[in-house]
Structure formats: C-alpha cells, structure tokens
Amino acid sequence: MPRSHTLTTIGPSMSKANRNIVIIGNGISGVTCARHIRKKDDSAQITIISGETDHFFSRTALMYIYMGHMKYEHTKPYEDWFWEKNRINLKRAWVEKIDFEEKALIFSNKESMTFDVLVLATGSKPNKFGWPGQDLKGVQGMYSYQDLELMESNSKDISKAVIVGGGLIGIEMAEMLNSRKIPVTFLVREKNFWDNILPLEESKMINRHILEHHIDLRLETELGEIIGDESGKVKAIKTKAGEKIDCQFVGLTVGVSPNIEFLRTKPLESSENNKTIQTNRGIIVDMFFKTNIPDVYAIGDCAEFQEAPATDRKNIEQVWYTGRMHGETLAFNLTSDKPVPYQPGVWFNSAKFFDIEYQTYGFVPPVWPEEYESLYWEDAGGKIAIRFLYGKSDMKIKGVNAFGWRLRHDYFDKAISEGWMFEKVLTHLNKASFNPEFFKSHHKAVLDHYNKQKGNSLKVHKISFFQKLIGSRT
Amino acid sequence: MKTIQKIGLVIFAFGLLLFTLLPFFGSYQLEKETVEVNVKEIHTEEMVEVLSPMFGKTYSSNFAFISDFKSYFNAYNDGLKANQEWDKVIWDNYAFALTKASSTGPVSENPFLFLGITVLIGVFGALLYILPLYRGQTEGIKNDGIFFSSMNSRGLLGMITGAWLILFYIVLYWFPEYITNLVLMVDPISMALSGNPASQWFLYGFIYTLAIIVMGIRMFRKYRGNAYQTIRTTSVMFFQLAFAFLLPEILVLMNMPWHDFKNIWPLDYSFFYEYRIDGMISSGALGMFMLIWGIILIVVGVPLFTYFYGKRWYCSWVCGCGGLAETLGDPYRQLSDKTVKAWKIERYLIHGVLGFAVISTALTIINYFTGFALLGQATDQLHSIYGFAIGSAFAGVIGTGFYPLMGNRVWCRFGCPLAAYLGLVQRFKSRFRITTNGGQCISCGNCSTYCEMGIDVRWYAQRGQNIVRSSCVGCGVCSAVCPRGVLKLENGDEDGRINEMPIIIGNKSITVKA
Numbered sequence: 001m002p003r004s005h006t007l008t009t010i011g012p013s014m015s016k017a018n019r020n021i022v023i024i025g026n027g028i029s030g031v032t033c034a035r036h037i038r039k040k041d042d043s044a045q046i047t048i049i050s051g052e053t054d055h056f057f058s059r060t061a062l063m064y065i066y067m068g069h070m071k072y073e074h075t076k077p078y079e080d081w082f083w084e085k086n087r088i089n090l091k092r093a094w095v096e097k098i099d100f101e102e103k104a105l106i107f108s109n110k111e112s113m114t115f116d117v118l119v120l121a122t123g124s125k126p127n128k129f130g131w132p133g134q135d136l137k138g139v140q141g142m143y144s145y146q147d148l149e150l151m152e153s154n155s156k157d158i159s160k161a162v163i164v165g166g167g168l169i170g171i172e173m174a175e176m177l178n179s180r181k182i183p184v185t186f187l188v189r190e191k192n193f194w195d196n197i198l199p200l201e202e203s204k205m206i207n208r209h210i211l212e213h214h215i216d217l218r219l220e221t222e223l224g225e226i227i228g229d230e231s232g233k234v235k236a237i238k239t240k241a242g243e244k245i246d247c248q249f250v251g252l253t254v255g256v257s258p259n260i261e262f263l264r265t266k267p268l269e270s271s272e273n274n275k276t277i278q279t280n281r282g283i284i285v286d287m288f289f290k291t292n293i294p295d296v297y298a299i300g301d302c303a304e305f306q307e308a309p310a311t312d313r314k315n316i317e318q319v320w321y322t323g324r325m326h327g328e329t330l331a332f333n334l335t336s337d338k339p340v341p342y343q344p345g346v347w348f349n350s351a352k353f354f355d356i357e358y359q360t361y362g363f364v365p366p367v368w369p370e371e372y373e374s375l376y377w378e379d380a381g382g383k384i385a386i387r388f389l390y391g392k393s394d395m396k397i398k399g400v401n402a403f404g405w406r407l408r409h410d411y412f413d414k415a416i417s418e419g420w421m422f423e424k425v426l427t428h429l430n431k432a433s434f435n436p437e438f439f440k441s442h443h444k445a446v447l448d449h450y451n452k453q454k455g456n457s458l459k460v461h462k463i464s465f466f467q468k469l470i471g472s473r474t
Numbered sequence: 475m476k477t478i479q480k481i482g483l484v485i486f487a488f489g490l491l492l493f494t495l496l497p498f499f500g501s502y503q504l505e506k507e508t509v510e511v512n513v514k515e516i517h518t519e520e521m522v523e524v525l526s527p528m529f530g531k532t533y534s535s536n537f538a539f540i541s542d543f544k545s546y547f548n549a550y551n552d553g554l555k556a557n558q559e560w561d562k563v564i565w566d567n568y569a570f571a572l573t574k575a576s577s578t579g580p581v582s583e584n585p586f587l588f589l590g591i592t593v594l595i596g597v598f599g600a601l602l603y604i605l606p607l608y609r610g611q612t613e614g615i616k617n618d619g620i621f622f623s624s625m626n627s628r629g630l631l632g633m634i635t636g637a638w639l640i641l642f643y644i645v646l647y648w649f650p651e652y653i654t655n656l657v658l659m660v661d662p663i664s665m666a667l668s669g670n671p672a673s674q675w676f677l678y679g680f681i682y683t684l685a686i687i688v689m690g691i692r693m694f695r696k697y698r699g700n701a702y703q704t705i706r707t708t709s710v711m712f713f714q715l716a717f718a719f720l721l722p723e724i725l726v727l728m729n730m731p732w733h734d735f736k737n738i739w740p741l742d743y744s745f746f747y748e749y750r751i752d753g754m755i756s757s758g759a760l761g762m763f764m765l766i767w768g769i770i771l772i773v774v775g776v777p778l779f780t781y782f783y784g785k786r787w788y789c790s791w792v793c794g795c796g797g798l799a800e801t802l803g804d805p806y807r808q809l810s811d812k813t814v815k816a817w818k819i820e821r822y823l824i825h826g827v828l829g830f831a832v833i834s835t836a837l838t839i840i841n842y843f844t845g846f847a848l849l850g851q852a853t854d855q856l857h858s859i860y861g862f863a864i865g866s867a868f869a870g871v872i873g874t875g876f877y878p879l880m881g882n883r884v885w886c887r888f889g890c891p892l893a894a895y896l897g898l899v900q901r902f903k904s905r906f907r908i909t910t911n912g913g914q915c916i917s918c919g920n921c922s923t924y925c926e927m928g929i930d931v932r933w934y935a936q937r938g939q940n941i942v943r944s945s946c947v948g949c950g951v952c953s954a955v956c957p958r959g960v961l962k963l964e965n966g967d968e969d970g971r972i973n974e975m976p977i978i979i980g981n982k983s984i985t986v987k988a
C-alpha cells in the first residue's frame with residue numbers, strides 16, 4: 001500500500017494537521033474512509049471503533065463461513081499487520097453514548113475517548129415488526145458476526161427452519177441452512193420473490209430456482225405469530241392465514257434499518273448541555289455527509305440523505321458498493337480544501353441466488369413507465385436471462401439485468417452514461433460479455449430474438465479467426 | 475452421502491490398505507543365476523562371490539533379505555574403501571534389481587491378481603464414490619463444508635494422508651528395494667508396453683496417470699457446467715496419458731530413449747545431461763527431432779505461447795505436475811498460504827531454483843563441449859545434488875506429500891524452475907491477465923481462499939485492479955468461485971493490462987485512486 005508523505009502541507013489547511021479522527025464502525029464504509037484519509041493525510045490520528053470484531057471483515061461473506069466455504073480469517077480483506085503499518089488504531093468497544101458538546105464517546109464499560117472529527121458508520125440491524133414471539137430463542141436476523149455465531153448455535157440439531165421475508169438476506173439464509181441439509185420453509189409476502197426490485201419474468205425465474213433447491217417457497221404468505229415452548233424456544237410459527245408450521249428456527253429477514261438506537265434512546269442526564277443529532281430513519285446528512293453537528297459525519301447504511309442523491313436513488317443506501325463510495329467521498333472531503341458533493345454514477349449491483357448470478361447496471365425498475373421499452377430473453381434452460389430497458393423514442397439504452405450471464409461493468413457504465421443506441425449494444429454483446437472462456441455464448445440468440453420481434457435483420461459484430469485463435473475479444 | 479458412495483470409500487480404503495501392506499508379504503531367495511542376469515558383466519564375478527552366503531537361503535521378509543544383502547555388499551565396499559582401492563568399489567545400486575528378481579512370493583506368480591485387489595479395486599472404489607457425486611444437484615459451486623472436513627482442512631485425515639504420501643515418496647526415491655512387490659504387479663503391463671520389466675518409475679507413472687484420470691473424473695463432477703474447467707481437465711488427462719505415460723514406453727519399445735515430448739527444460743532438468751544428449755544423438759532422425767523439439771520449446775515455444783495465453787498453456791493445461799495438482803490436488807487448493815510473507819519466500823525460492831538449474835546446466839553444457847576438460851566429473855556431483863534436493867525432495871516429497879498440508883501447488887509455486895521462467899514471461903510480456911470487473915467486488919475472499927498459488931486475488935479485485943502475477947497458472951477457479959462475476963481470465967491487448975492505480979467505477983464524485 002503506497003503511502004503519501006507530503007500531505008501535511010497540501011489538501012487540508014494546517015489547522016487540520018494532527019486531527020484526531022474517530023470512526024465508529026469497521027464495516028466497508030468506515031474502513032474505506034479510514035484508508036483513504038490515511039492515503040492523503042499523514043498526520044491525522046485515525047481510530048476505528050467496533051464492538052463486533054477486532055478486524056474488518058467482509059459482511060457479505062458471513063454466509064460462506066456458515067456454509068464451510070471459508071473460515072472467518074479468509075473473510076478479512078487485509079492481513080492483521082495492515083492496520084498498524086498504516087497507523088490506523090483499532091479499538092474493540094461498544095459506544096454507549098456520544099457527548100457532542102465535549103466531543104467525547106462513552107463506551108459501555110464507561111471508558112471514554114475524545115475526538116476532533118467523528119464519522120458515524122454504524123451500519124444496519126435487522127428489522128422486527130412487533131410480531132408476537134419475535135424475541136423467542138431461535139428467532140433471529142442475519143447481519144452481524146454475532147448473528148452468525150447465534151445462527152450457528154440456534155441451528156444446531158434442528159430439523160426445520162422457517163425464513164420470513166423474500167429479499168437478499170432471506171434467500172442467503174435459505175442457502176445457508178440448505179447447505180446443512182436443514183429443510184426450509186420460505187415465507188414471502190409478495191406475489192413473487194423480490195418482485196419489488198425484479199421484473200416479473202426475473203422474479204419467476206428465481207422462484208423456480210428456489211424450488212429446484214427443495215426450499216418450500218410460500219408466496220403471498222405473511223407471518224402471523226411465532227409460538228414458543230415452555231423453555232422460551234421457538235417451536236412453530238403461524239401464518240396470517242392461520243397455517244401452523246413446526247420449526248425450531250426462524251430467520252427474520254424483512255429488511256434492515258439504520259443502527260442508530262444508541263444515538264437517540266439515551267436521554268442524557270444533563271441533556272440541556274448536549275446537542276442532539278438529527279435523525280429520521282437514519283442519521284440525516286447532506287450531500288457532503290455532514291450531520292447537523294459540526295465535525296460529525298455519517299456514511300454507509302446508517303446515513304439518510306436529506307435529498308436522494310439521484311432520481312433513481314434512495315435516501316438510505318444500504319449496499320456494499322454505496323458504502324464504499326460514501327467512504328471514498330467523505331475521506332476526500334476531509335482531506336481536501338475543496339469538498340465535493342456525493343455524486344454516484346450509473347447504478348450497479350449484483351447478487352447470487354443459489355447458483356444464479358445476478359448483475360444489474362443502470363435503470364431497470366420492476367415496472368417501467370410508458371416511455372420505456374424492454375427486451376427480455378431467457379435461455380431454454382430457464383437459468384440464463386437478460387433484460388434491456390431502452391427509451392422508446394430515443395432508442396438509448398437505460399439499463400440491463402443479467403442472470404447467469406456476467407457482463408462487463410465498464411462497458412455498460414459507458415454505454416448507459418453516454419446513452420449508446422440500444423441496437424449498437426445488442427450487436428456488440430459479445431464484447432460486453434464477461435463470462436469465462438469457452439462458455440456457451442448467447443449473444444446471437446438474443447439478437448435473433450430481437451430481430452424476430454421487430455422484423456429486423458441486425459447482425460452480430462464479427463471478430464476475426466485470428467482474434468478467436470489467440471482468445472482475444474478486441 | 476449415498477450408500478453406494480460409502481461402499482466405494484470402504485473398497486478404496488481396502489485397496490489402499492492392501493497396497494500399503496503388500497511390500498511386507500512374500501519370500502525372497504537369491505540364486506547365483508539371478509545375480510549373473512541382473513548385474514553388469516564387469517561386476518558379475520565380485521558380486522557372485524560377495525553374495526554367495528545368501529544363495530539358496532529363503533528369507534521370509536524383504537527386510538531380512540535387504541539387511542543381509544546390504545551387510546555383505548557394504549562390507550565388501552568398505553574393505554575396498556579402507557584400502558583406498560577406489561577403482562574397485564562398486565558404485566552401482568543393485569539392491570532394487572536383485573530384491574525384485576529374488577521375490578518368490580505370490581505376487582510374482584499372480585501379478586494381475588494383486589494388481590486387481592490393490593490398485594484396480596482402489597480405482598473401482600474411488601469411482602463408486604466419485605460418479606454419484608452431486609447427482610441430482612444443480613450445476614454450481616460445490617464448496618459446502620470444505621472447512622468442516624477433516625480431510626480438506628488439515629484435520630486428522632489430512633495429516634494421515636500427508637504422512638502416507640510423504641512416506642511413499644521417501645521409499646520410492648531412496649528405498650525402492652522395499653516396494654519390489656508393488657513393482658512386480660505392473661511388470662506384465664510394462665512388458666506389454668515397452669518390452670522391459672517394470673522399474674519403480676514405471677509403477678509410479680502408472681499410479682500417477684491413474685490418479686490424474688480418476689480425480690479428473692471427479693473434476694468433471696465437481697465443476698459440472700463450467701466449460702473452462704472441463705476442457706482444461708480433459709487436456710491434462712490427455713497429456714498425462716498420451717505424452718507422459720504411453721508414448722515414452724512405446725519409444726522404448728522402438729529402441730528409442732525414453733522421452734516425454736511435453737516436458738521442458740528446466741523442469742526436465744536432465745535434458746542437457748550427457749547421457750540424454752548422447753541418447754538422442756545416437757537415435758537417428760527421431761532422436762535428433764527430440765533434441766531440436768526440446769530446444770525449440772525452450773527458446774520459442776515458452777515465450778510465444780506464454781505471450782499469447784499466459785503460462786497457463788503449460789502449467790494448468792499440459793504439465794504433468796500441474797496435471798496431478800489440478801486433479802488429485804484439487805481438494806486441497808484452499809490450503810495455500812496467502813500472506814505477503816509467503817509471497818516473499820516464494821520469490822526468493824523459485825528464482826533461486828531457476829538460478830541453480832541454469833548455472834548447473836550451463837556448466838554441464840560447457841563441460842560437454844570442452845570434452846570434460848574444464849570440470850571433469852564435477853558436474854556429476856552438481857547433478858546429484860540437484861537431483862536429490864530439487865528433483866526428488868522438493869518436487870516429490872514436499873511437492874506432492876504436502877498437498878494436504880500446504881495446498882496442491884507447493885512445488886509449482888515455490889520450486890519449479892520452468893514455472894519461474896514461464897512466470898517471468900507472463901509478468902513482463904504477455905497478453906494474459908485476470909480482468910477485474912469494474913467495481914463489482916464485495917471482498918468476500920472466495921477467490922483468494924481457493925487460489926492454489928496463494929495469490930491474494932481479492933487484494934487486486936477489490937481495488938478494481940487487474941491481476942497480473944507471475945505465479946498465476948490460470949486454473950480459472952477464482953473466476954469460478956466468484957459469486958459476483960468479478961474475475962475473468964482473458965488474453966487481450968497489452969495496453970491497459972497492468973493498471974497500477976485503477977479507478978473504481980461507479981463514483982462520479984471523485985476519481986479516487988485506490
């Protein structure tokens with residue numbers, strides 16, 4: 001990791017030298033922020049506080065620990081010496097409250113720590129909607145390392161599990177339990193899996209794939225209550241329709257909310273001396289990640305933008321990638337004389353539903369307004385699909401969903417931000433594909449599908465025999 | 475696990491156990507004629523005299539037989555050495571040949587029967603286990619439970635397997651006279667192929683090839699749906715069977731030197747040794763072709779193919795060591811060390827071995843062309859040091875014996891001089907790279923964990939940087955296990971291949987340098 005040694009004089013003014021920057025949360029947002037501050041500011045004292053783990057790990061990889069693909073050590077993106085080498089102090093503690101007046105943190109063990117600049121990157125926690133029995137033993141969400149440990153013990157020697165909530169964490173939890181051969185009933189409130197994000201065909205494809213993995217998928221089914229036994233352990237659930245399903249484990253995966261309880265539920269004894277931080281669902285920030293309190297910032301899952309960063313963006317962004325971008329941007333602003341507003345580029349995201357990889361670029365809502373048109377192609381096997389959304393009148397590409405088909409990020413980032421003609425993208429799909437070598441290519445089938453629909457005769461952009469021989473795409 | 479698979483494992487374990495115990499069976503009897511047939515003419519008289527106390531005596535174990543043999547033989551040599559009669563000392567090692575020829579046990583009478591109840595039944599059991607693997611499951615990554623497995627994560631089973639392999643290699647390289655029973659089993663096959671009785675190397679080649687084929691079939695099951703893995707595995711199976719096992723034996727049948735056309739110096743470290751050169755030169759047009767082909771591979775083949783495809787064209791598609799690592803070794807790929815420290819050690823070691831091989835070969839060639847005026851027989855000393863330390867101890871004992879302990883590419887990563895040479899080309903002049911797909915990495919760590927070469931793939935992927943590393947053998951597993959479609963092995967323009975300071979796509983606020 002290259003480190004700059006010149007930064008006490010450029011970027012931040014001298015008054016910013018030797019600042020004591022404290023970051024609460026060692027997830028992707030906080031850690032990215034810390035790393036980028038260090039790259040540009042050699043003098044700042046940087047401390048990352050977490051009660052969850054000693055070191056940064058990849059939250060998205062927790063499922064693989066449970067499934068035995070990796071151990072916890074493998075999920076740490078940096079070796080343990082990295083932090084000392086880059087002079088990033090790590091403190092293992094839970095913050096109980098923050099005294100904004102005195103610029104001090106008070107930990108659960110009553111120790112305290114002062115700061116000049118505070119970055120709140122406290123992430124999320126699983127939602128619970130007040131169901132009867134939601135606090136029984138064996139009922140849990142899946143977000144933190146502690147949740148993983150809990151799941152390990154809660155799922156020991158059980159014969160049946162129920163998962164409530166048809167989103168990304170729900171399907172991951174189903175996959176986790178499935179890997180241990182624990183039968184799963186999967187309650188999804190919506191008509192189809194994740195259909196508030198995915199268009200109908202895509203949702204249905206994932207429905208089928210879930211069933212193929214022997215998951216008992218119950219669509220349009222809501223949780224009524226959770227029933228416990230005498231010892232306070234879950235023994236069954238009842239759906240709103242009244243059906244009782246015996247189980248010894250319940251996964252609650254109905255979304256996550258900003259983890260900011262510690263900021264608002266602690267009435268301070270001398271509260272009139274304390275400023276309070278403005279919150280709604282999350283910590284309210286502007287486009288520079290500033291809260292209402294000077295020198296206090298919030299990034300990642302716990303931050304709520306006063307105004308959404310773009311028309312197709314939400315006020316709270318709870319994705320790995322956005323956390324990273326928040327961290328990058330705030331670090332830039334904290335080390336620069338010319339702060340920039342957060343300005344995300346073309347939207348992208350990815351996930352994996354059991355065996356089916358999913359990537360999306362640009363704008364593909366579950367249903368789209370009149371002025372857009374869509375092309376959807378699905379492979380005969382029903383596990384590979386691609387959808388394009390483009391403008392009806394201008395024919396410019398707006399977005400793409402791909403399933404079982406890896407696509408090139410830089411290609412679509414360019415195509416969408418520069419507004420390429422959809423048909424140009426379609427005829428150059430072989431260049432846009434990111435599938436491994438020798439995989440069956442589908443770009444001709446997609447083009448044929450389009451030609452048939454439109455009565456066109458567009459042709460695939462050809463590459464030469466020599467290029468094929470040396471395995472080159474360009 | 476299905477019942478049939480359990481039965482398969484039991485049968486495999488039975489075959490393996492019998493294979494392990496077989497060297498301890500049988501009786502041994504040395505006759506005068508045996509010595510006369512198996513000993514060089516110049517030694518016949520002395521050897522017959524030295525070993526005469528053993529004639530007609532029946533030994534009930536190879537240990538007793540070899541012990542007597544060694545005590546008579548060493549006493550003879552020690553006497554000569556004490557009298558400084560160096561020219562009379564017998565330097566040849568006849569222990570293996572004479573023990574094998576003296577075996578009178580059931581194995582020599584029924585080689586096929588014993589081959590059947592050890593190796594073949596082991597293969598049968600393994601296939602019973604392998605063929606039903608993942609049946610009824612969807613195509614996709616099959617890494618569930620790997621780190622809960624005793625065999626795959628340095629548990630007791632892994633340790634035992636490692637210990638067995640290490641022991642097997644030590645006996646094979648330095649004490650082959652103790653496993654003559656095993657070699658006797660494959661005598662008929664060797665006779666059929668090359669017209670010669672089997673050596674321990676034939677036995678080794680036979681088992682090695684079987685291991686690649688059987689575990690190659692396992693690869694087809696495990697990576698079902700991944701065309702790259704399937705084609706690559708087919709390739710290593712083919713090159714091992716055809717080029718490393720069958721063709722060299724057939725050459726011998728045709729009175730040609732044993733030659734593996736796909737082996738390349740400096741992995742094939744003896745290529746320029748006197749006996750190999752003489753063998754090739756004295757074998758007519760085909761012999762000359764062997765010599766020229768070998769040199770073309772070194773001078774043109776390696777740089778050209780590596781320029782277009784990266785070192786994978788050899789290491790994970792053609793090479794025999796790579797072939798075993800990618801098939802038998804696949805269950806252990808996650809055990810390689812990913813630390814920066816290991817990377818440092820790797821660079822010193824592998825380039826050190828390359829230097830050693832180059833110097834030793836250069837001296838050999840100079841010596842050869844100066845008619846041995848320069849160094850006399852000193853290069854022989856160098857060869858035996860290299861053969862012992864690198865060829866046997868490093869490549870064999872550590873290279874394969876440590877599969878269950880340090881991962882399946884210990885030799886390829888830390889020791890193979892050819893890999894070092896290919897790696898230098900790959901690093902500095904090649905179209906090959908693993909492309910990182912913009913900003914899609916979630917730092918999960920599957921790629922690094924399953925990299926058999928111990929490359930911390932994630933370190934590059936999460937900063938949007940392409941992976942250009944000399945050690946990458948292009949097995950493609952990082953790309954296969956990536957849950958987000960971030961990694962792609964590809965050959966492309968050299969322009970933009972190495973992006974030291976990448977910009978992660980997606981954030982328009984700033985253009986952050988990672």
